[in-house]
Amino acid sequence: MNRRHFVLNVICPDRTGIVAELSGFVSAQGGWVDEADFFTDDASGKFFARLAVRTEGLEFEAFKDAFGQSVAEDMEWRMTDTAVAKKSVILVTREGHCLHDLLGRVRSGDYPMDVQCVIGNHEDLRPIAEAYVLPFHFVPFPKDAVGKREAFDKVAAIVDPIEPDAIVLAKFMQILPPDLCEKWAGRAINIHHSFLPSFMGARPYHQAYTRGVKQIGATCHYATTDLDDGPIIEQDVIRVNHKYTPDDLRRIGRDAETLVLARGLRWHLEDRVMVYGNRTVIFN
Amino acid sequence: MNRRHFVLNVICPDRTGIVAELSGFVSAQGGWVDEADFFTDDASGKFFARLAVRTEGLEFEAFKDAFGQSVAEDMEWRMTDTAVAKKSVILVTREGHCLHDLLGRVRSGDYPMDVQCVIGNHEDLRPIAEAYVLPFHFVPFPKDAVGKREAFDKVAAIVDPIEPDAIVLAKFMQILPPDLCEKWAGRAINIHHSFLPSFMGARPYHQAYTRGVKQIGATCHYATTDLDDGPIIEQDVIRVNHKYTPDDLRRIGRDAETLVLARGLRWHLEDRVMVYGNRTVIFN
Amino acid sequence: MNRRHFVLNVICPDRTGIVAELSGFVSAQGGWVDEADFFTDDASGKFFARLAVRTEGLEFEAFKDAFGQSVAEDMEWRMTDTAVAKKSVILVTREGHCLHDLLGRVRSGDYPMDVQCVIGNHEDLRPIAEAYVLPFHFVPFPKDAVGKREAFDKVAAIVDPIEPDAIVLAKFMQILPPDLCEKWAGRAINIHHSFLPSFMGARPYHQAYTRGVKQIGATCHYATTDLDDGPIIEQDVIRVNHKYTPDDLRRIGRDAETLVLARGLRWHLEDRVMVYGNRTVIFN
Amino acid sequence: MNRRHFVLNVICPDRTGIVAELSGFVSAQGGWVDEADFFTDDASGKFFARLAVRTEGLEFEAFKDAFGQSVAEDMEWRMTDTAVAKKSVILVTREGHCLHDLLGRVRSGDYPMDVQCVIGNHEDLRPIAEAYVLPFHFVPFPKDAVGKREAFDKVAAIVDPIEPDAIVLAKFMQILPPDLCEKWAGRAINIHHSFLPSFMGARPYHQAYTRGVKQIGATCHYATTDLDDGPIIEQDVIRVNHKYTPDDLRRIGRDAETLVLARGLRWHLEDRVMVYGNRTVIFN
Structure with missing residues (x-):
């Protein structure tokens, strides 16, 4: 838990394939997921995700930009670096x-x-x-x-x-x-x-x-x-x-x-x- | 806890000496107290007691009557026998x-x-x-x-x-x-x-x-x-x-x-x- | 939680891309993931997953066979149907x-x-x-x-x-x-x-x-x-x-x-x- | 609970009448008991008591001496004053x-x-x-x-x-x-x-x-x-x-x-x- 991570949070309407998209993106970037949590709220149809990605071989701004470009329009998201208190x-x-x-x-x-x-x-x-x-x-x-x-x-x-x-x-x-x-x-x-x-x-x-x-x-x-x-x-x-x-x-x-x-x-x-x-x- | 007891509950206005009165009564009757709990509510000035008395050598009705006769007028009380479900x-x-x-x-x-x-x-x-x-x-x-x-x-x-x-x-x-x-x-x-x-x-x-x-x-x-x-x-x-x-x-x-x-x-x-x-x- | 699901459990050595593989498989089959849980044990390098997939549009044996054929060799897995008590x-x-x-x-x-x-x-x-x-x-x-x-x-x-x-x-x-x-x-x-x-x-x-x-x-x-x-x-x-x-x-x-x-x-x-x-x- | 108290702890062999003795003593001294807890350990036959007595009208050394003189020989006891941290x-x-x-x-x-x-x-x-x-x-x-x-x-x-x-x-x-x-x-x-x-x-x-x-x-x-x-x-x-x-x-x-x-x-x-x-x- 004390390892440095880039943490990605996503909220969007639920649909099939989102987990695959998110994890596919990280995988394509060469990232290693240490924690992956997903939740769908049935009542509202909202999907929630949190991914903690190891930082080895990644650069924060580049990783963040790549996600910003690849991500679907219906997603709200943020990305933070645990090295920054x-x-x-x-x-x-x-x-x-x-x-x-x-x-x-x-x-x-x-x-x-x-x-x-x-x-x-x-x-x-x-x-x-x-x-x-x-x-x-x-x-x-x-x-x-x-x-x-x-x-x-x-x-x-x-x-x-x-x-x-x-x-x-x-x-x-x-x-x-x-x-x-x-x-x-x-x-x-x-x-x-x-x-x-x-x-x-x-x-x-x-x-x-x-x-x-x-x-x-x-x-x-x-x-x-x-x-x-x-x-x-x-x-x-x-x-x-x-x-x-x-x-x-x-x-x-x-x-x-x-x-x-x-x-x-x-x-x-x-x-x-x-x-x-x-x-x-x-x-x- | 599975021993048979006569259980006495008392509520009355708090004053000095009540614990002594209650325990003195039981002692005078030859009773042995297994559990004795007391509480005074400062806000209302009420005193609460519960005594669980071993039944050896005692007879329920006599014990209860004796208490009823000795007890101060300001007390509400009840006595029960754990042998009676x-x-x-x-x-x-x-x-x-x-x-x-x-x-x-x-x-x-x-x-x-x-x-x-x-x-x-x-x-x-x-x-x-x-x-x-x-x-x-x-x-x-x-x-x-x-x-x-x-x-x-x-x-x-x-x-x-x-x-x-x-x-x-x-x-x-x-x-x-x-x-x-x-x-x-x-x-x-x-x-x-x-x-x-x-x-x-x-x-x-x-x-x-x-x-x-x-x-x-x-x-x-x-x-x-x-x-x-x-x-x-x-x-x-x-x-x-x-x-x-x-x-x-x-x-x-x-x-x-x-x-x-x-x-x-x-x-x-x-x-x-x-x-x-x-x-x-x-x-x- | 009372919806019928096909539940997939997987254990395998950890490596990048497994979450993407698993979720990509379900997505490709037209499956909808209701619960997705993943864990990597750092000490042993083992990866654990549980996916609960909605059954609408899927058929258990076909879905299970498809997974068996597509799955990597290093995976231990089982699949069950919550409709079967x-x-x-x-x-x-x-x-x-x-x-x-x-x-x-x-x-x-x-x-x-x-x-x-x-x-x-x-x-x-x-x-x-x-x-x-x-x-x-x-x-x-x-x-x-x-x-x-x-x-x-x-x-x-x-x-x-x-x-x-x-x-x-x-x-x-x-x-x-x-x-x-x-x-x-x-x-x-x-x-x-x-x-x-x-x-x-x-x-x-x-x-x-x-x-x-x-x-x-x-x-x-x-x-x-x-x-x-x-x-x-x-x-x-x-x-x-x-x-x-x-x-x-x-x-x-x-x-x-x-x-x-x-x-x-x-x-x-x-x-x-x-x-x-x-x-x-x-x-x- | 923040009121000043003299606190008396007693351990002795269990017998009938101890609660009456202890509370009778406090009562005789004009003391007012705020907390009274008793316990008998059946296995060892030991009796335990703690009394928290209001200090109004009492003087610590005199109260303690009086208890020391009146107390039965078989009792281990101590008395403390909550005003002394x-x-x-x-x-x-x-x-x-x-x-x-x-x-x-x-x-x-x-x-x-x-x-x-x-x-x-x-x-x-x-x-x-x-x-x-x-x-x-x-x-x-x-x-x-x-x-x-x-x-x-x-x-x-x-x-x-x-x-x-x-x-x-x-x-x-x-x-x-x-x-x-x-x-x-x-x-x-x-x-x-x-x-x-x-x-x-x-x-x-x-x-x-x-x-x-x-x-x-x-x-x-x-x-x-x-x-x-x-x-x-x-x-x-x-x-x-x-x-x-x-x-x-x-x-x-x-x-x-x-x-x-x-x-x-x-x-x-x-x-x-x-x-x-x-x-x-x-x-x-």
Whole structure:
């Protein structure tokens, strides 16, 4: 898995022969396929593919151009090189467990992400960013609509020049405005502190406590204009019992949030996630 | 765990000394406590206890009377003898996996339940009941309100003379009317085919498919007038992925339904479940 | 998933172009691939494929012959038709939970298996088999080596004429002799009552109790001459705690055994399992 | 759970009336029990208790003395004050994920541990310790027996003056000599990178790969002279498949190691773990 690959993702209407076309192309170029995943969604008639091709004897731009020229018109596709680490920006508020965990993974060489900076609407997590020698931008968020809008513009002014592959909402407790959801579609990744669609909205651990559930969870999803309703990448649960107060649920829940974000974001960075409508294909 | 016990459950306002009172009583009677569980709910100030007492040297009625005379006025309590199997009635529609599983457990001597009869609003599962030499009552449910009401009256006329400890809604696809919810409060146990509160209402597997969740679940809960909103006894999930159609989800989900009902119902039968408001204490 | 398919499994040395060859063949025949899974094992240089092809416009024997003629010499392969239910024989001793569960699944139309008969070395489970109108063969197993050998010969004499796709050891508490392991290689499927390789050998629940583990498990694997050491198809665990006696572990463990066997056996029956050395590829 | 408590742990031979004695004592002192857990091990006839008592109106030394004077001779017991954070020393080698995670938890105020220092037999993790302003002691471990013995003496010379409640072997890749196991009995906590007793000894992820298991795990246990065989506090597993190389297993396994150590160590620090023979009672 640590070998360098060119990764090709394709979405197109399903028809006979696509797998043969794709694999025939790679074969004709002298490429060696290490991972090949295909899926057809019967309901929509869409076909999805991910091919990880060994890079020996190939040159990225030439390989990509050749595919662009040979490919059928009905295909949406992208090709990436795993040697180029994906760029990210991490947005936070006060709770640092996800940030702490992600930076630790990156530092250990275990995570295919190049964090460009951390943006916080509070100063609390500056020390964590700085311990990793990362720029920390403090953008305060006033409570009024105008001030909030200006704050988001400042955030966007930091984010957009970076052209990040991932905008990670790592417990960022502000709701993205529609224009940013749109601009960052398929790149803005949120961790929600409940097992969606349970407990959408505010204070999910209090809601979970009140409802008396026996497992709590977390959900990693793409941010969309429908709050808490974007395509789900990953989710998981942890068993709890009647002894847990809302505070206990929040504390225990952090472990789920941390792991679920780390897992889902990794798949995104490895181009294993393909979105269609409100659903995701995960080739892992 | 297979030793015979007298099981005492107590709920009362919390105050100092209750554990000492309860354990002191048992000790004074010469009783030996095998399991002792206590819980105080800070929010409501309620205290909950369950004591499983060895029966050697004790006599049930005398022990129970002694407790009734010594006990403080503010206590709600009940005492049961594990030598007396709990009586149940099982209500079904067409899907037989839960019924099949429960009867198998009872037959193997592994489940503390004495099934008195099976009631179905379709004939489909009669053969399963009869394979276990159990009475099967077919009570057809018309679609109109009056006919439905009459059908429920027929069901109640079968159930109530039995005075069951558990009325098991084992994929019974009819909504209990409020008066039966009330009469059977704390005894009517439903298995819902979703991880509540996700996907309340109809066709939860289609809802789960549409939402693109990565885990599906099942919930065992007491039936109340708030549909799908009764106190949760147990719930669990199973991992799924984008390949699963709604039919696949339904098929896989059956395994969750079967296990979650079997587990939650067992705890109910062993007097391990205590309800307060919309929450449950599970002493297991 | 319930659509009829021709399923093709291939193992061969890895080289470039195999995926293109396989998918090109299907495409040339006018076939439509619904599921395509590929895997290369780097360590051994082996390539594995499974293709599920829609049957519309194809004829099984012709399709299979065409593949046989076109296929490279270095390929091992097989092709099956999902319209033909896989034949099985189930071997049991006294514990009936796996048998009960499997027959329930088959009866509900939810399991792609045609059970030809049940063989027991005790009479205990005859009633379960007969409730499903299945032949039950009682083959007593004496304790001495000669008697045991004769008993196995009797079992083989029942099994072999059936030419089953699966010989299911559903809590069959006898160790297959080497010649049967060999003859039934890749078809004899055992459920072991521990999370292998923990607690190999006898009385795993007692071993688990003594070791004080916090989770117990079950393992579904192909039977080989190395007892408890065959290729693992599936395994899972259940959380336990210090309160569980060995008897409790055995009781709880049955739920793991039942589910793990049902899952692993299904994958085998759907031709999703491919064995190499002591490892399995599971295309699910 | 965040309320201050005096925590009492008791082990003694089981007999009638102990729960009444213990709770009667607390009640007589005017104490209010928030958590009360009891367990009797039938096999050994041992009784275990943990009581968490609110501190309002009580004074620790007086309460403890009173218990010491009133308590039966056959009881082993200890009493601690949750207001006094438990002291720990963390031993590491090169892999930093557990250290990183634990220090993040402590920093966030979410973990009842006062880390006094980190000891490493390599310099690799000094930066992590220093980022948390913690002393880092580098004690190189030569390969020869004499050098190793001297190194352990140096480690002990750092550890022992601290009188730590927990000596955390957070991926410390050296085997404790018997005298340290004995001196630190019940305080030295190891995280082993397998689901024990599977894959004891070296390179468990390679062993797991070779055996083809479908889940890998981690085990948190007390270090004893029987290597990898000490009393288990906690263990958990993560699902894997045939695609995972040994390197992938190691990477994925780190998540299990991190969580299992964090969970098990917390229970130890909260006096929820009681050891008897090779088993643990976990009151959580």
